[in-house]
Amino acid sequence: MKVEGELRGLAPSQIRQAEKLFRRSIPAEEVVTVALAREIAQVAQSLGRRVGVLLSRAGKVEKVILGTREILYLPDLGRYRLGKGRLRRLRLIFSDLSKGEEDGAASIPSDIYTDLEKLRLDAVVGVRENAGEVAVSYAYLQDVPGVDEDPFVTEEHLRFQEGRFSFLEVMQTVEYELDRAQARSRGEKQKNGAVIIGVYPKQESRWEESVLELQELARTAGLPILDTVVQRRTPDPKTLVGRGKLEELVLRCLRLEAEVLLFDGELKPFQWRIITNMTELKVLDRSMVILDIFAQRAKSSDGRLQVELAQLKYNLPRLVEKDVGLSRLVGGIGGRGPGETKLEISRRRARDRIRDLEKRIEKLRNQRELRRKRRKSVPVPLIAIIGYTNAGKSTLFNALTASTELAEDKLFATLEPSQGRCVLPPTEAESLAGGYGTPVVFTDTVGFIRDLPDELRNAFRATLEELYEADLLLHVVDSSSPYAEEQLHAVERVLEEMELRHLPRIVVWNKSDLLQATPERRDELQELAEGVFASAMERQGIVELTERLRAVLP
Numbered sequence: 429m430k431v432e433g434e435l436r437g438l439a440p441s442q443i444r445q446a447e448k449l450f451r452r453s454i455p456a457e458e459v460v461t462v463a464l465a466r467e468i469a470q471v472a473q474s475l476g477r478r479v480g481v482l483l484s485r486a487g488k489v490e491k492v493i494l495g496t497r498e499i500l501y502l503p504d505l506g507r508y509r510l511g512k513g514r515l516r517r518l519r520l521i522f523s524d525l526s527k528g529e530e531d532g533a534a535s536i537p538s539d540i541y542t543d544l545e546k547l548r549l550d551a552v553v554g555v556r557e558n559a560g561e562v563a564v565s566y567a568y569l570q571d572v573p574g575v576d577e578d579p580f581v582t583e584e585h586l587r588f589q590e591g592r593f594s595f596l597e598v599m600q601t602v603e604y605e606l607d608r609a610q611a612r613s614r615g616e617k618q619k620n621g622a623v624i625i626g627v628y629p630k631q632e633s634r635w636e637e638s639v640l641e642l643q644e645l646a647r648t649a650g651l652p653i654l655d656t657v658v659q660r661r662t663p664d665p666k667t668l669v670g671r672g673k674l675e676e677l678v679l680r681c682l683r684l685e686a687e688v689l690l691f692d693g694e695l696k697p698f699q700w701r702i703i704t705n706m707t708e709l710k711v712l713d714r715s716m717v718i719l720d721i722f723a724q725r726a727k728s729s730d731g732r733l734q735v736e737l738a739q740l741k742y743n744l745p746r747l748v749e750k751d752v753g754l755s756r757l758v759g760g761i762g763g764r765g766p767g768e769t770k771l772e773i774s775r776r777r778a779r780d781r782i783r784d785l786e787k788r789i790e791k792l793r794n795q796r797e798l799r800r801k802r803r804k805s806v807p808v809p810l811i812a813i814i815g816y817t818n819a820g821k822s823t824l825f826n827a828l829t830a831s832t833e834l835a836e837d838k839l840f841a842t843l844e845p846s847q848g849r850c851v852l853p854p855t856e857a858e859s860l861a862g863g864y865g866t867p868v869v870f871t872d873t874v875g876f877i878r879d880l881p882d883e884l885r886n887a888f889r890a891t892l893e894e895l896y897e898a899d900l901l902l903h904v905v906d907s908s909s910p911y912a913e914e915q916l917h918a919v920e921r922v923l924e925e926m927e928l929r930h931l932p933r934i935v936v937w938n939k940s941d942l943l944q945a946t947p948e949r950r951d952e953l954q955e956l957a958e959g960v961f962a963s964a965m966e967r968q969g970i971v972e973l974t975e976r977l978r979a980v981l982p
Contacts, residue, residue, distance in 0.1 A: 432503050433494040434477065442475055446492055449479075454487040459595040460521055462588060465555035465562045472523030473557075480522040485550065485599065490518065497525055502543055515569075515603055516548045524556040524565075533584035534565040541567065541580060545679055550599050564588035569602060579683065621654040622646060622688035622712070623681055627668045630660050637911045641878070642692045644818070645717045649724070654684045666702050668695075678707050688712060697745040715742060718880070730792050737785040744778050808849075809868045809981050812895050814923075815904035816915035817875025820938040824904055824964035825872040828974075847871045852978045866981065871898070876919045895926065900980060901933040905959075908942035913956055934976055935959030941966050 429450045431443055449471065454461045464481075472479040478495040480502070495501060500522055520543065524534040534554035544552045544567060551568040567582040624642060628635040639656060646653050657677065664670045668691065669677065677689065688710045689703065695713040704711045719742060722735045813821045829848030847869055854865040873895065895901070901923075905916050916935075923929055937943075937953055941963040950961065960976055962969030 431492045431494060433480075433501060434496055435494060438475065438494075445474065446471055446479065446494060449481055449492045450489050452481075452489055454483065456485065456487045456596045457594045458487070458590055459519070459551060459566050460553050460555065460564060460588075461590055462562050464521065465553075465564060465588065466557055468521060468523050469555050469557040469562070472525055476525075478523055478525060480520055482518050482520055485517040485519075485596070499539065502547065505547060514548050514606060515550055515599070517550060519550040519553060520544075521553040521555060524554045533586055534563050536565055536567055536582065541578075542675060542679065544569065545579060546682060551595070558586070561587045568598070569606070621652045621684065621686045622690045623654055623677065623684065623686045624656040624690045624692065625669060625677065626656070626658045626692040627663045628658070628660055629662060632660075634911075634914065635660075637914060638692055638878075642690070642714055642717070645714065645721065646690060649717050649720050651688065651690070651717070653690075654686045655680065666699065667706070668699065668703075671706075674703065674706055678709070681707075681709060690717065700746055718877070730789070733785055733789055733792070737782060737789065740778050740782050740785070744775065744782070747775050747778065809866070809899040810871060810897055811868055811900045811902055811977065811981075812871050812873055812898035813902045813904060814873055814895065814919065815875060815902075815936075815938075816906065816919055817877050819875065819904045819906045819915070820964050821875065821904045822872055824902070824936065824938060824962070825870055827964045827967055827970055829870050852974055852981070866978065868977070868981070870902075876922050878918050895928055895931075898931060900977070901928070901931050902936055902977075903933050903957075903959075904936045904938050905957075906939050907937035907953055907961065908939045912937075912953065916956060932980055934973075934980060936973060937961045938964055941968060 429447070431446045435443060449467065452464050452467065454464055468479050468481060475494065477497050478500040480491075480493040480495065480500045481489055482491040482493070482502075484490050491503065493500060493502060502520070505516060505518065520540070522540065526535050526537075534556040536552060536554045540552050540554070543549065548569075551566050553564060553566040556563050563584075563586050565582065565584045567580045570579050570581055624639065624646070626635060626639050626642070628638075635658065639658065643653055643656070657680070659669055659673065661670075667674050681687070681689070686709075689707060689712070691711070691713045693713060694715045695703070695711070700711055700713070719735070719739050722731075723739065813825055815821050825846070825848060829850045849867060849869055851865045851867050903916075903919060905912055909915065920929075935957040937959050940961040943949065943961075953959075960969055960973045962973055964970075
């Protein structure tokens with residue numbers, strides 16, 4: 429029965445004064461009694477700091493906590509398990525020392541409300557003494573709160589009187605309704621649901637496109653999105669959103685039963701560590717989701733090696749010490765002395781694995797180079813199909829080559845290059861000369877995307893090496909997307925970085941059957957880049973495209 433919390437600077441006699449609170453108890457039907465409220469307020473005034481008392485459902489004092497004048501930190505409540513309806517069966521009675529009106533009601537600060545919701549307390553009760561009268565404010569969780577409203581019921585009494593209601597009956601009703609709500613949501617709950625957080629400078633105008641793209645990435649990765657929170661501000665260097673907003677997000681995830689915080693953009697290792705430690709939730713960023721999609725879809729041994737390499741390079745700086753267990757030293761025979769920590773061993777093994785993977789990938793790269801040399805000995809034109817992810821490249825590839833490659837309405841459905849042969853129809857002159865047409869080889873490539881992690885761009889350079897051998901590029905653009913212009917320019921920028929702008933290109937405005945077929949919109953797209961309107965899914969515009977290919981190819 430020891431007083432916990434901030435005890436520095438207190439004399440033994442002052443601590444004994446607080447210990448006397450352990451002797452008090454109240455009836456289970458009362459939220460608090462006038463006598464206990466007055467005694468807590470008087471002890472707080474005497475010590476000049478907040479005093480908190482945790483009472484059990486039966487009205488017995490379980491803990492006495494001292495804080496500073498402004499803040500009261502609650503101790504670990506692990507041994508007080510959540511009961512039926514997920515309440516802790518503990519109520520917190522605390523002193524209000526704020527500088528409010530002398531005859532005003534006791535105030536409940538935001539951090540106490542956070543404790544009520546996060547720790548699932550029965551109630552929080554603020555008490556203060558005003559000219560001999562006891563003012564009390566108490567709050568407890570609503571039985572069935574809405575998602576966008578505070579899940580609290582708060583009442584204030586300037587002159588508190590006992591016997592107004594039965595606190596025990598109220599708690600039984602709240603628990604019953606919470607249990608029913610939990611049972612209803614159990615079947616509706618989506619496992620590993622996520623909340624998207626986007627932080628963008630005020631001058632950023634294309635943030636909506638970025639949010640929609642991240643939502644589509646999450647859907648492709650199989651991550652349900654429960655809510656999206658957008659902030660227009662200068663990003664905080666530590667937490668991006670700020671400490672106060674981060675606490676709000678934790679409560680929002682608690683209400684939505686979300687288990688993942690998904691940030692738009694790439695978190696730095698120290699930001700990821702700080703946010704993870706502060707929220708105790710799973711924290712992901714855009715790059716992690718892209719890596720996960722690649723890991724799910726890589727099928728060949730080459731693709732799996734490259735994905736593993738990218739993941740190791742991305743996660744290596746995030747191998748940080750998360751608990752005391754990682755700092756234990758390796759001991760025993762052959763390992764006495766300082767040795768290595770578990771963290772250092774993990775980092776060393778990761779670096780060794782990275783070197784091994786790079787050697788194996790380089791060997792596979794040389795093998796591909798030999799295959800390309802053999803293929804170049806046969807003068808067959810190579811046409812590479814490129815474009816933004818989910819623009820319909822694989823569907824167009826299947827339409828041109830009569831192949832059956834995987835084509836889905838998801839981002840990064842294609843991760844590894846595939847090739848197919850096709851014979852373009854002969855020109856009129858070739859037909860008269862008895863020709864049968866021109867054989868060509870089409871190659872389907874991985875889709876481009878904005879803000880692709882450097883680790884992935886470097887690891888997957890082998891999948892884009894086919895572009896350097898191409899005689900022609902087919903740039904496929906989703907014409908039905910409201911962000912078609914941005915996606916067109918994003919691919920063009922990558923081609924410029926790869927020094928491939930010199931290759932001849934044909935723009936294919938795909939999914940034209942979904943386009944709002946107004947002449948103005950088609951004219952706008954043609955002004956961006958003159959191309960062929962087609963629908964690979966409906967096999968529309970394929971004839972015009974092959975004729976254009978035949979005219980461009982030598």
